[in-house]
Amino acid sequence: AWGKPVANGDVVELYGLKSNRDNRAPLSGGVVVDALQTYDQLGNPAVSMQMDSRGARIWESMTGKAFKEASNIAIVLDNIVYSAPGVSNGAIAGGRSEITGSFTLNEAIDLANVLRAGKLPASAEIIQSEIVGPSLGKEAIQSGVYSFVIALIFVLLWMIFYYGGAGLFADIALLLNILLIFGILAGLGAVLTLPGIAGIVLTIGMSVDANVLIFERIREELTKGKGLKKAIADGFSNALSSILDANITTGLTALILFIFGTGPIKGFATTLLIGIGTSLFTAIFITRILVDGRSANGKSLSFSTPPTKGLLSNINLSFLQKRKIAYGISSVLLLVSIISLTFQGLNQGVDFVGGRSYTVRFENPISPSEINSVLNTTFGSAEVKTYGEENQLKITTKYKVDEEGLQVDQEIQNKLFDALQAYLPDGLDYDNFVNGSSEKTIGIMSSIKVGPTIADDIKKNSFLAVIGSLIVVFLYILLRFQKWQFSLGAVAAVFHDVVIVLGIFSLTYTFMPFNMEINQAFIAAILTVIGYSLNDTVVVFDRIREFTNEHTKWEFNDVVNSALNSTLSRTLNTSLTTLIVLLAIFIFGGESIRGFMFALIVGVIVGTYSSVFIATPIMFDTQKNKTNAKE
Template sequence: PSLGQEAIDTGKKSFVIALILVLIWMLFYYGRAGIFSDIALILNILLIFGILSGLGAVLTLPGIAGIVLTVGIAVDANVLIYERIREELSKAKGQKEAIQDGFNHALSSILDANITTGLTALILFVFGTGPIKGFATTLLIGILTSLFTAIFITRLLIDWYVNRGGKLEFSTKLTKGLFRNININFLRKRKISYVLSAIIISGGLASLFTTGLDEGIDFVGGRTYQVRFAQDVNSEEVKGAVNAVFGSSEVKTIGSANQLKISTKYKIDENSAEADEEVQSKLYGAINPFLPDGLTYEQFVAGENNVGKMYSGKVSPTIADDIKRSSVWAILGSLIVVFLYILLRFKKWQFSLGAVAAVFHDVLIVLGIFSITWRFMPFSMEIDQAFIAAILTVIGYSLNDTVVVFDRIREFLNEHTSWEFERTVNSALNSTLSRTLNTSLTTLVVLLAMFTFGADSLRGLLFALIVGVIVGTYSSVFIATPIMHDTLNKMSKKKD
């Protein structure tokens, strides 16, 4: 289902606010160089929307999830490049040489991260249905435009500026030297992280098996309507009136007390337009006492003056089962492909295991948190097609984060052959800390701004993404890497 006009309008506003905050952050952190990454980011977003518009795509919640992940990937690519240039500059290299080496060294990480995410999107596109396919399409377009703008446009702008005699430091007075010479022993803390994750996942699983999830009609079938009233209404009173007509229903307050989501399975097995019209007409009759006097059926359907039906959607039980099945197979298929790609690139299955374990870890935590919190959150946390897109976004983000870290570990293993394995891994983690935090913070800024200023219908999706980004950042450092380290160590000891 496509979004209502209000959701689109507020979504646009919140996205613009989020984008402005990200642009300001890049300027604050990277100084004059941030201007070029900002130009590349704006161009990237324009390209995405331009291509989607050219394809005649309709803005949906899964599409928004894809765009948010794309923005994260685009920012990440620029951050990776700039962080590597900063490293090269710290080695007392000349500006041009540092820029050249920075781009070259960042390229491997950028390509690996984008290829893993791209492979995931490709599998989802091939095997997924409607919403998953829409998400995958947006993501595939975004990956291509991000690579183009980060690798080509940013480089073009920087080279143009430097060749004209311009000087770039890729930092400001406040950020110069930030995260340099950090030496945190991440691996020493791995047992704590294992226990912490086990506790959170166990609590989530317990809730999933007892409380379950708030399954929307996408998973059980039904018709749903989002209705706005002229004044605050009591959802229980409205539910009583609706049940008197339909027998059973779900009525929930969405955001403010004058807006309800009404779902019913009445005549769900009938797919005709007449049945749709009958259900809608009966709904109007049921809730008419709560609507303004004189509001006609036509005005109710049109949602005139922001009163009446704001949104409607319908899913048959068969489609609901198909969505479940295709979602599971698409996700599993993408993880298998990613496992094989990482194995191919890193030559050790332990890297693949770490990455996939982190993905499962992140997904389980997001599901668990949703199961624990959906009963008392002030916004809808239904498990629907948008939530599937959120889970896919979490998977994409988690993989992107993990592969960047793994890429640095591989580089350090090749460069520092005399170092102990634990020292190499810790050093690699410390060297990527600035990039990890930068990317996570900018992505969170986008999500938090959209969550705060966006429409109520977006909040469930955005909440899942916020949790996913936080957990994904944590897992790349404290789950994926330690699992890779421990399994590799165990194999080495067996050989010895």
């Protein structure tokens, strides 16, 4: 191939390129993550290039071979060789390289632009795809909407039962909040996925929590003998700090996830960020307008009902005295979880290991073990599990996971059809097995394909997103509460919750009757647990800070116990409301959402426990001076 013509030059270089049978480059421009014009050690223009994980592996092999053979590697665009550098220091690991030579500044910039844009000759290849058939998609939508409506009705009725007339105003604010969220998502043209639903679930919990915080503070002010208008004003004022701290903490987490997350995780972050904004608006402004409007007309407004009046208001539990018992329980749970994670591991889905997964529906109930035996012969290895009904299986294989292209996909589908043909109805051909019609009830109902490159990137970005969010939360709580002990307690509680949820999944995935794969949706569930746990913990910490300033003569353990007791009603109320939502979706939702909801249910229970018995006690035990709350 000819080299790139030089401006005002009379000579064009001709390169001899070594090709393969397919006449394709060993590496395409798609593996280049970034490329920048830089300068080498002598100050000459150069190009720095970074590849993704798959490209890095192939690049290391190519550069090692070129170094041994003293040959060059050509960078070709539209059959023109832009550069053909040699390898000076052996195989290049990690995917980061520097290309040097007799570049002018403009030539280096041009080469960096070509590499960064990924415009090197390459055919389009699908390295990640998810296909859901119309029949299965319709069923998922129906079950999803059905379960969401049931959950919402439960929440609306609970708020009225617990808070009476004020609960009705909270319901109006909640409905408006949901309407705003869906309206904004529709305006953005967003597609709602499982992680997106997780964001909405967390948003509902936070929206309800904001109203619960406000109403509980108003009830406290009424108990002190204040008039309705004064109690409402003071209640909103006193609750504002807790509401803002909890929402800002969760918002910072969502922002980090949006920056580092990919695909569904970014969708979760987007939904959550929108939900935080709408929740603050509806709780602080809409609920306030409704409540003030009622009281301004001189009409009475109840903040409780006969069964809930005074409930948990005079409780006085010594939480700190029980902390050693809680430490013991948590230590056992953490130890068991870590042992299980170490020796049994997790059931990682194709999102994290790469491969292909098919949901196949049969006419009659089918034995997973029998199909597994058949497919092991066909693909070498396969994983087969019942997925929902007994006539539906989820089949996962890593057969030819490193090979991409439509031809490979069709080959695997052909092998799958041939292997399962004896178990399919007579007359069902390959085309109907794979594609079918809109009313399809037999064959491949959905499929997922994830290439190894994407799987590696998903794992890396998920890890960065979680770690980044924890660091930001630690710093914000440190800034807000002015003591590292509060940050340590919050992060320790989050670590505690995440490890236990992972441990329970590790312990139970082999016998649970629903899918418990670790995929991107599960990561969204973990992120929801982090958000919920932080929200719960920050509310308790905010009350500790308030009591510290109000009761300067109290011993610090009295301050902490009083703060925990005063927030107990809010903690249990919010947790119960959130669990109602999750249980309704878990029971009435589709099969694809059950493992996801199970993670959230476990996370909410563990998160509620940790905010009281882990975060606060750790904060207390790491305080040097416990004799006076102000010191």
